[in-house]
Amino acid sequence: MDVLVMITQVLLAILLAPLLEGISGQITCKFQSRRGSDVFQPYRNFVKLFKRSETLPENATTLFRIAPYLMFAVASALVAIVPVVYTDYRWGMVSDFFMFVYLAALLRFIFGAASLDSGSPFAAIGGSREQMLAVFVEPTLMLSAMVVAFLAKTTNLVEISNLVASGKIGYFIPAFTVAAVAFLWAVYVETGKKPFDLPEAEQELQEGLLSEYSGKRLAISQWALMIKRIAVIGLFVVLFAPWLKTGNPFLDFGIFFFKVGIFYIFTAFVDAFYSRYRLFQLKKTAAGPFSLAVLSLLLYVLGGIK
Amino acid sequence: MEKIYLAYLIGCIASLILYKQSRLGSLIGFSVAAVASAAGLWHFLTHLNVFEKLEIPFPIVNATFTLDSLSAFFSFVISLVALAASIYGIHYAREYEEKGENTSLMAFFFNLFVVSMLLVVSASNVFWFMVFWELMTAASYFLICFNDEHNTRKATVLYMTIAHIGGSAILAAFVLMAISAHSLDFSSFSNASLSPVMAAVIFLLALFGFGSKAGFVPLHVWLPKAHPQAPSNVSALMSGVMIKTAIYGIIRFATWLPLHEWMGILILVIGALSSLLGVLYALMQHDYKALLAYHSIENIGIILLGVGVGVYGLATGNSLLATIGFLGGLYHVLNHATFKGLLFLGAGSVLYRVHTRDMEVLGGLAKKMPLTALAFLVGSMAISALPPLNGFVSEWFTYQSMIHATIEGSLLEKLIFPASIIALALTGALAVMCFVKVYSVIFSGVPRNRKLWEKAKESPILMVVGMYVLVIGCILFGLGAPYVSKEIIQVSKFLTSCSYRVADNVAVYSTLPTSLVSPVMITIILLAMMVVPVIMAAVYRDSLSAVVRETPTPWACGAKYTPRMQMTAAPFTGALRKLVDWLYRSEIHFEETNGYFGPVKYSAHARDIFWEIFYKPVIRAIDWSANTVRKIQNGNVQLYASYILVALVVLLVISVSI
Numbered sequence: 001m002d003v004l005v006m007i008t009q010v011l012l013a014i015l016l017a018p019l020l021e022g023i024s025g026q027i028t029c030k031f032q033s034r035r036g037s038d039v040f041q042p043y044r045n046f047v048k049l050f051k052r053s054e055t056l057p058e059n060a061t062t063l064f065r066i067a068p069y070l071m072f073a074v075a076s077a078l079v080a081i082v083p084v085v086y087t088d089y090r091w092g093m094v095s096d097f098f099m100f101v102y103l104a105a106l107l108r109f110i111f112g113a114a115s116l117d118s119g120s121p122f123a124a125i126g127g128s129r130e131q132m133l134a135v136f137v138e139p140t141l142m143l144s145a146m147v148v149a150f151l152a153k154t155t156n157l158v159e160i161s162n163l164v165a166s167g168k169i170g171y172f173i174p175a176f177t178v179a180a181v182a183f184l185w186a187v188y189v190e191t192g193k194k195p196f197d198l199p200e201a202e203q204e205l206q207e208g209l210l211s212e213y214s215g216k217r218l219a220i221s222q223w224a225l226m227i228k229r230i231a232v233i234g235l236f237v238v239l240f241a242p243w244l245k246t247g248n249p250f251l252d253f254g255i256f257f258f259k260v261g262i263f264y265i266f267t268a269f270v271d272a273f274y275s276r277y278r279l280f281q282l283k284k285t286a287a288g289p290f291s292l293a294v295l296s297l298l299l300y301v302l303g304g305i306k
Numbered sequence: 307m308e309k310i311y312l313a314y315l316i317g318c319i320a321s322l323i324l325y326k327q328s329r330l331g332s333l334i335g336f337s338v339a340a341v342a343s344a345a346g347l348w349h350f351l352t353h354l355n356v357f358e359k360l361e362i363p364f365p366i367v368n369a370t371f372t373l374d375s376l377s378a379f380f381s382f383v384i385s386l387v388a389l390a391a392s393i394y395g396i397h398y399a400r401e402y403e404e405k406g407e408n409t410s411l412m413a414f415f416f417n418l419f420v421v422s423m424l425l426v427v428s429a430s431n432v433f434w435f436m437v438f439w440e441l442m443t444a445a446s447y448f449l450i451c452f453n454d455e456h457n458t459r460k461a462t463v464l465y466m467t468i469a470h471i472g473g474s475a476i477l478a479a480f481v482l483m484a485i486s487a488h489s490l491d492f493s494s495f496s497n498a499s500l501s502p503v504m505a506a507v508i509f510l511l512a513l514f515g516f517g518s519k520a521g522f523v524p525l526h527v528w529l530p531k532a533h534p535q536a537p538s539n540v541s542a543l544m545s546g547v548m549i550k551t552a553i554y555g556i557i558r559f560a561t562w563l564p565l566h567e568w569m570g571i572l573i574l575v576i577g578a579l580s581s582l583l584g585v586l587y588a589l590m591q592h593d594y595k596a597l598l599a600y601h602s603i604e605n606i607g608i609i610l611l612g613v614g615v616g617v618y619g620l621a622t623g624n625s626l627l628a629t630i631g632f633l634g635g636l637y638h639v640l641n642h643a644t645f646k647g648l649l650f651l652g653a654g655s656v657l658y659r660v661h662t663r664d665m666e667v668l669g670g671l672a673k674k675m676p677l678t679a680l681a682f683l684v685g686s687m688a689i690s691a692l693p694p695l696n697g698f699v700s701e702w703f704t705y706q707s708m709i710h711a712t713i714e715g716s717l718l719e720k721l722i723f724p725a726s727i728i729a730l731a732l733t734g735a736l737a738v739m740c741f742v743k744v745y746s747v748i749f750s751g752v753p754r755n756r757k758l759w760e761k762a763k764e765s766p767i768l769m770v771v772g773m774y775v776l777v778i779g780c781i782l783f784g785l786g787a788p789y790v791s792k793e794i795i796q797v798s799k800f801l802t803s804c805s806y807r808v809a810d811n812v813a814v815y816s817t818l819p820t821s822l823v824s825p826v827m828i829t830i831i832l833l834a835m836m837v838v839p840v841i842m843a844a845v846y847r848d849s850l851s852a853v854v855r856e857t858p859t860p861w862a863c864g865a866k867y868t869p870r871m872q873m874t875a876a877p878f879t880g881a882l883r884k885l886v887d888w889l890y891r892s893e894i895h896f897e898e899t900n901g902y903f904g905p906v907k908y909s910a911h912a913r914d915i916f917w918e919i920f921y922k923p924v925i926r927a928i929d930w931s932a933n934t935v936r937k938i939q940n941g942n943v944q945l946y947a948s949y950i951l952v953a954l955v956v957l958l959v960i961s962v963s964i
Binding site for chain 1: 355416670672673676679684687690691692693698701703705706709712713717720721724727731732734735736738739741742743745746747749750751752779812813816818819820821822823824827828831832833835836838839840842843846847848850851852853854855856857858859860861862864869871873877878879881882884885912
């Protein structure tokens with residue numbers, strides 16, 4: 001039963017990812033007083049790309065050729081381990097916080113290695129930037145999640161989600177609230193939107209890593225990035241907003257994707273009003289959320305003193 | 307067990323007898339080592355929980371060797387890497403044969419090195435421990451000397467100096483221990499009555515002494531200089547297992563001493579610092595073997611995090627916490643030996659074909675050496691702790707132990723353990739960056755030096771086999787985590803006399819009630835998900851989509867592409883270098899004198915500030931004092947006669963005045 005649920009969850013995420021992207025694109029266009037294409041345009045783009053022939057640089061090795069498939073698999077696995085519907089703690093064997101973080105690192109590893117493998121100068125600069133971003137985000141992401149893990153006394157995402165949903169831990173604990181804000185920032189950076197990254201940008205930014213890809217491999221890579229975005233937002237939703245569980249899997253999926261959609265629209269807002277930071281500006285920007293994460297740790301420590 | 311040690315000794319003697327027929331000698335020497343290690347692997351695995359004792363009568367002190375769970379575990383780790391390194395060595399020795407070295411002698415020292423490590427971890431009295439400890443250092447010293455490069459002598463002198471300072475600290479710790487216990491036997495040490503001050507002194511001496519071998523920050527400076535100089539299969543042994551004997555020593559001392567909380571915390575803090583600084587310096591290296599050596603410092607740090615939690619747990623009487631702490635630490639000992647051995651062997655294969663340790667001139671080697679590239683990729687992913695490979699499992703246990711310690715700790719622990727968690731998380735992110743860099747710059751992209759690339763070809767079969775022994779290890783210790791941790795928990799239980807249900811058939815458990823993880827399940831999910839894009843591509847296929855054209859060069863914005871445009875190792879981590887330059891204090895050389903069309907030269911070299919702060923002043927002081935002393939020793943006989951006269955007068959005055 002749970003396996004079926006997991007498969008449904010992944011398939012839904014794969015199918016809905018381009019739609020959410022289309023909606024957020026539509027909203028961005030509205031902000032900029034443009035008409036924009038309709039929300040189904042990403043699907044059409046993918047179908048078109050799947051039908052095209054491909055060019056690959058001669059120097060590219062097997063790693064470069066299979067990297068899109070690997071990235072897709074890892075991104076889908078990230079979605080699979082977000083406990084949307086299943087509530088049996090045994091699924092913690094895959095749905096573990098560290099598993100999530102290190103799978104995301106695996107995705108980054110493949111992404112970076114493929115970008116350098118292409119031999120393209122721009123892709124490699126993008127690869128370097130992607131790794132640096134992770135260095136900025138990791139401490140905040142980890143510390144804020146750890147505060148939640150300390151409160152829940154486990155790193156099992158299923159269990160944490162259950163505890164928050166049932167109100168055993170939640171926003172009434174100051175440490176949890178502050179951690180949520182810091183975590184939100186980290187999740188936002190991971191989605192790869194402005195001001196930290198620019199998904200559509202060519203050359204050295206996120207999409208720049210894919211500059212030597214074309215045809216179906218490009219489509220698969222782009223799709224993988226969209227799925228990853230859903231996975232990180234999903235992680236935030238199940239940890240910090242797991243309410244309204246009905247018990248009916250289909251209804252729950254609807255609610256989950258609705259919440260993810262709200263977050264997606266929020267990212268479109270932020271995205272539309274900022275210009276992109278240079279990498280070194282991030283040092284200052286990252287300091288704020290990290291101090292929030294430290295604050296949440298202090299609140300947790302102080303809360304422990306009775 | 308004696309048969310295994312004997313086999314290595316036979317290897318020693320055989321290669322020494324045959325030293326005139328250097329090729330045959332090395333062939334026999336390395337083959338015997340391989341057979342002995344394979345036998346050892348089996349023996350130590352099956353006898354993990356069997357107590358064995360070997361006593362050889364000897365004048366003054368009988369040589370006693372005991373094999374308890376801890377010794378057997380470390381012996382297993384040593385045998386594993388020795389197996390791969392000796393299979394690899396059979397062919398790799400030819401490299402040195404061509405240089406005119408006596409490879410038979412190399413096989414002799416190799417056998418001696420392995421057997422002395424095995425005897426170090428099984429010796430059970432002070433005298434024999436120290437004998438084999440120094441023998442291990444000496445054997446590794448001679449093995450490094452086989453590489454006769456201009457840096458070698460400097461590196462070995464540094465290595466020997468620090469090894470001796472460390473060795474004397476260990477000896478001092480042992481002597482103090484033996485005086486308190488009135489015996490040189492390890493078995494009587496746990497009954498010694500020690501005052502807290504005495505325990506603290508012994509602990510600090512032991513930590514310093516073993517730390518110099520393990521390469522903690524700030525005692526690490528010799529490691530990235532000496533390890534890369536050794537022949538690659540010896541580097542694998544040195545970085546993979548020799549530094550682990552120091553971890554063994556620290557754990558042994560922890561079982562004897564009355565422990566205190568601060569000891570665990572101290573080990574933890576050193577671990578966190580070593581892991582973070584190790585990886586930060588590793589990122590700045592251009593020499594891929596030095597890079598791997600810096601990563602050894604990082605991984606020793608990660609091991610120490612686990613061991614620190616273990617010691618802290620024992621000190622506070624929380625044996626459950628100690629159990630998972632030691633489990634994480636020991637699991638990482640095994641894992642680090644596996645992937646670091648693998649990476650050094652892979653680096654050796656590259657070096658064997660291209661004869662340069664500067665990665666900036668390599669590139670595209672995956673096309674020429676696909677098997678080596680794959681092995682190196684697996685090693686890189688394992689050391690970056692990516693699931694489902696083995697590094698992930700041990701780091702997961704380490705994380706869990708630190709979370710457990712935070713939850714149960716009081717105010718100070720609630721701050722220090724999370725800080726260590728952050729250090730480990732940051733180390734993880736940086737390690738990914740570093741290994742993307744090192745794998746890609748060596749094996750991917752367009753060759754930066756066409757001539758080197760044309761000459762390169764796949765390494766010989768025995769070297770490939772040596773590497774794949776460890777590749778299998780990386781995969782097996784990851785996917786087979788439940789079975790491996792069931793074994794290692796026995797060792798942990800031996801130390802803490804406490805155990806818990808660590809694994810069922812698919813998943814491993816932490817001591818936190820509901821934390822569990824299963825590398826096998828995630829592998830199944832990953833493989834299943836691979837199918838989806840394949841299906842999608844098949845569904846939307848068109849007559850064109852099967853067409854794949856290869857362009858001769860990557861796109862370069864319309865300009866003519868040259869391999870020089872490619873990213874190299876230094877700029878890939880350039881942003882990081884700028885960010886933490888307060889630590890590196892880079893030396894930057896910038897040269898623009900070649901006119902408008904001439905090349906501009908820019909080089910940035912990160913300095914190891916510990917070298918500048920701790921070592922340079924000492925070296926300068928020694929130099930200065932030697933120079934000062936030289937003035938009174940100028941070779942003039944009359945002057946020496948007057949010295950004797952002065953000494954005589956002084957002695958007379960003293961004796962008269964008394």
